[in-house]
Amino acid sequence: MVNKPTRRTDDLIGQDLWNIQLDDQGQLKHFLTIEGLGTSILNQILDTAESFAGVNESVKKVPLLRGKTIVNLFFEASTRTRTTFELAAKRLSADVLNMNISASATSKGETLLDTLRNLEAMQTDMFVVRHADSGTAHFIANHVAPHIRVLNAGDGRHAHPTQAMLDMFTIRRNKGADFGKLRVAIVGDIMHSRVARSQIHALNTLNTGEVRVVGPKTLIPKDIESMGVSVYHDLENGIKDADVVIMLRLQKERMSGALLPSEQEYYELYGLTEERFKLAKPDAIVMHPGPINRGVEIESSVADGERSVILDQVTYGIAVRMAVMSMTLGGNITTQDQEKK
Amino acid sequence: MKNILIKNARIIDPQNNLDEVTDLYISNQKIAGIGKAPKKFAADETVDATNLWLIPGIVDLSARLREPGLEQKANIETETNAAASAGITTLCMPPDTAPVIDEPAVVELILRKAKLAGKTHVYTLGALTAGLKGEHLSEMASLKEAGCVGVSNARNAISNPLILRRAFDYASTHNITVFIEAEDKHLSKNGCAHEGAIASRLGLNPIPYAAETAPIAQILELIRDTDIRIHFGRLSCARSIELISDAKANGLKVTADVAAHQLHLTDMDISSFNSLYHVIPPLRSQRDMNALRLGLAEGVINSICSDHQPHEPDAKLAPFPATEPGISGIETLLPLTLKLTEDGSIPLSTAIASITCNPAKILGLDAGHLSTGQNANLCLIDPEEDWVFNTEDMLSHGKNTPFSGWNFKGKVVKTLVEGNTVFEM
Numbered sequence: 001m002v003n004k005p006t007r008r009t010d011d012l013i014g015q016d017l018w019n020i021q022l023d024d025q026g027q028l029k030h031f032l033t034i035e036g037l038g039t040s041i042l043n044q045i046l047d048t049a050e051s052f053a054g055v056n057e058s059v060k061k062v063p064l065l066r067g068k069t070i071v072n073l074f075f076e077a078s079t080r081t082r083t084t085f086e087l088a089a090k091r092l093s094a095d096v097l098n099m100n101i102s103a104s105a106t107s108k109g110e111t112l113l114d115t116l117r118n119l120e121a122m123q124t125d126m127f128v129v130r131h132a133d134s135g136t137a138h139f140i141a142n143h144v145a146p147h148i149r150v151l152n153a154g155d156g157r158h159a160h161p162t163q164a165m166l167d168m169f170t171i172r173r174n175k176g177a178d179f180g181k182l183r184v185a186i187v188g189d190i191m192h193s194r195v196a197r198s199q200i201h202a203l204n205t206l207n208t209g210e211v212r213v214v215g216p217k218t219l220i221p222k223d224i225e226s227m228g229v230s231v232y233h234d235l236e237n238g239i240k241d242a243d244v245v246i247m248l249r250l251q252k253e254r255m256s257g258a259l260l261p262s263e264q265e266y267y268e269l270y271g272l273t274e275e276r277f278k279l280a281k282p283d284a285i286v287m288h289p290g291p292i293n294r295g296v297e298i299e300s301s302v303a304d305g306e307r308s309v310i311l312d313q314v315t316y317g318i319a320v321r322m323a324v325m326s327m328t329l330g331g332n333i334t335t336q337d338q339e340k341k
Numbered sequence: 342m343k344n345i346l347i348k349n350a351r352i353i354d355p356q357n358n359l360d361e362v363t364d365l366y367i368s369n370q371k372i373a374g375i376g377k378a379p380k381k382f383a384a385d386e387t388v389d390a391t392n393l394w395l396i397p398g399i400v401d402l403s404a405r406l407r408e409p410g411l412e413q414k415a416n417i418e419t420e421t422n423a424a425a426s427a428g429i430t431t432l433c434m435p436p437d438t439a440p441v442i443d444e445p446a447v448v449e450l451i452l453r454k455a456k457l458a459g460k461t462h463v464y465t466l467g468a469l470t471a472g473l474k475g476e477h478l479s480e481m482a483s484l485k486e487a488g489c490v491g492v493s494n495a496r497n498a499i500s501n502p503l504i505l506r507r508a509f510d511y512a513s514t515h516n517i518t519v520f521i522e523a524e525d526k527h528l529s530k531n532g533c534a535h536e537g538a539i540a541s542r543l544g545l546n547p548i549p550y551a552a553e554t555a556p557i558a559q560i561l562e563l564i565r566d567t568d569i570r571i572h573f574g575r576l577s578c579a580r581s582i583e584l585i586s587d588a589k590a591n592g593l594k595v596t597a598d599v600a601a602h603q604l605h606l607t608d609m610d611i612s613s614f615n616s617l618y619h620v621i622p623p624l625r626s627q628r629d630m631n632a633l634r635l636g637l638a639e640g641v642i643n644s645i646c647s648d649h650q651p652h653e654p655d656a657k658l659a660p661f662p663a664t665e666p667g668i669s670g671i672e673t674l675l676p677l678t679l680k681l682t683e684d685g686s687i688p689l690s691t692a693i694a695s696i697t698c699n700p701a702k703i704l705g706l707d708a709g710h711l712s713t714g715q716n717a718n719l720c721l722i723d724p725e726e727d728w729v730f731n732t733e734d735m736l737s738h739g740k741n742t743p744f745s746g747w748n749f750k751g752k753v754v755k756t757l758v759e760g761n762t763v764f765e766m
Contacts, residue, residue, distance in 0.1 A: 035542070111655060111658065111659065112659055112660070112663075113655075113658055113659075131660065133659075133660035133661070133662045133663050134543055134544040134545050134614075134660070134661065134662060135543065135545070135614035135660045135661040135662065136660040138613070138614045138660075139614065139616075139659065139660045139661070143658075155544075155660070156544050156545075156660075156662065157544030157545075157546075158543055158544030158545075159544070194544055197542065197544055221540075221541035221547070222536050222537055222538075222540075222541055222547065222549075223537050223538035223541055224538075224541050226538035226541075226542070227538075227541070227542055
């Protein structure tokens with residue numbers, strides 16, 4: 001019988017509390033989910049990102065996180081998200097370590113916790129984590145050394161908070177800061193989407209006028225209304241008079257689990273064509289977290305059209321991630337502080 | 342042999358409708374008299390039980406002791422010791438050990454080890470199908486001969502209804518009760534949380550009601566107009582209780598139990614991804630929990646079990662969906678059952694019956710009641726003791742419990758198995 005150190009048993013206790021994201025001053029400590037964060041924190045993220053958006057255009061690099069080490073801990077393949085996190089960290093002058101642990105360590109029997117302990121021992125300051133299991137970022141935040149910060153870069157179907165915040169940033173830049181007058185429709189595979197869940201929390205925290213989700217019943221999770229959305233099963237009514245239409249990516253494996261019959265039928269019913277997009281407000285914008293499946297969820301002319309802000313989203317992703325990194329790791333940084341430096 | 346007198350106890354024995362303060366006499370490891378001393382009785386030992394309750398030793402319908410095969414989690418010695426400390430004198434193991442209990446040699450091994458440990462009586466269920474694979478019938482008659490008190494496929498559902506029907510018929514031929522943990526593996530695939538608002542919000546793979554209720558409905562149709570005895574264990578849904586209530590009303594020989602934790606927790610409890618609340622079937626809604634309590638009060642659910650599943654710490658130290666389900670529950674069976682009487686959910690006699698005579702009847706054992714001539718399997722409880730349950734104080738090798746820090750009233754002070762003290766506080 002192996003005797004485990006008692007510390008690990010103690011780890012089992014006290015995993016509770018959503019607000020592990022906040023320190024005792026109410027400042028952002030980890031960024032795991034939008035849920036439980038107040039309007040002021042979300043606005044603070046957006047404002048900080050606004051100041052960095054300027055930095056990106058002119059100076060490219062600020063020394064805020066010089067000497068800090070950020071580990072990109074990706075248990076799930078990703079190029080774009082990882083790259084924008086890496087760029088964000090480098091523009092803040094941090095050192096970046098990219099770890100793709102898709103199968104290597106875990107297949108050798110090393111537990112997730114073992115992996116964390118090893119990385120902690122390398123004197124790191126922040127983990128940016130992506131993992132296929134919902135709740136992984138919370139698990140890690142609950143078990144890392146106290147000085148380490150955790151950013152969730154996507155956990156299962158649960159949350160992808162930086163994506164949601166860059167979407168909010170994009171909406172605010174295009175539609176202004178008053179979300180109360182906006183009607184936002186999120187279209188597609190809500191069931192499997194961590195992006196949609198985080199967007200819904202963010203939109204509601206920012207007091208958006210109406211949030212709709214649109215999709216067939218097989219792709220809408222049960223009781224999703226409790227998150228503060230109205231559910232539509234047809235695209236026409238779902239995007240009618242919307243100010244913002246967010247299209248979600250449809251994964252090909254959805255056909256195998258009997259969730260959908262075919263990509264063709266999905267496109268016929270839920271694909272955003274130019275014709276259908278006319279049902280939204282004339283000045284509506286269309287967004288997509290990418291990568292796009294052209295001809296599956298969206299027509300190319302809409303994705304590339306003048307009301308598409310899909311590439312803006314990618315650009316703003318860097319500023320938003322810089323904002324969250326600096327807020328969690330570098331304390332509360334405002335534009336003023338940067339000017340002093 | 343030693344003669345023991347337990348004096349002045351409040352003796353609660355639901356099967357015999359007994360609830361009074363009196364004395365109990367033990368001679369030759371058996372109950373020799375209640376209220377009246379047997380002839381020529383001279384006590385070698387007297388236990389003053391003033392202000393204490395004396396109930397039949399507790400019978401736990403489902404406790405996984407993890408031996409053989411999963412000794413990193415627990416073993417027969419540690420877990421029967423924990424059981425004894427919790428007032429349990431008889432427990433039943435499901436057949437999903439490694440190797441599976443599908444041949445007499447495994448049964449003999451377990452019974453021998455349990456006897457060696459010398460704490461609690463241990464019984465086993467045998468596998469319903471060989472290797473629990475759902476393809477070939479197990480040698481049920483031999484398993485019964487070796488001591489199995491029933492057969493079960495544990496949580497390994499049999500997907501082919503023809504095999505299921507034949508397995509029932511064959512078990513019935515040999516007068517063996519079939520124990521079912523209803524779960525449709527297609528409907529619960531990769532699931533780890535009750536399908537509802539919480540799972541949707543947390544992005545956890547949902548387990549719908551139908552994963553439990555569809556197989557129950559199917560089995561009830563398969564056994565229509567037969568005298569096959571089926572026991573449905575670990576119910577979690579309100580609808581399951583309706584189905585079983587109807588089946589009972591139609592004269593089918595069905596019984597049911599619920600795990601103690603299902604009567605106290607709901608899916609709200611998983612909302613911070615705390616893996617200690619990861620159980621299968623999942624914690625369901627408040628409405629379901631209320632229905633389970635009501636089902637118990639009305640007698641549709643006959644028994645409460647611990648559904649004891651001890652784990653090593655690593656099994657729970659991972660993101661919620663990647664953790665192993667189950668609670669180390671053997672030490673909270675009695676406290677959680679007694680807690681139900683505090684708010685009037687169920688009367689005390691129902692509470693005691695659901696962990697003594699009722700599970701004994703389901704297992705076909707003449708146990709769980711106090712009658713002259715019975716083995717002296719007893720549990721003494723201090724009903725006024727206020728105490729806090731703590732993982733540090735647990736005797737089970739598995740510390741995976743969400744109940745650490747809970748306040749309870751009523752604590753076991755002494756457990757006797759065949760007249761021998763196996764636990765004393």
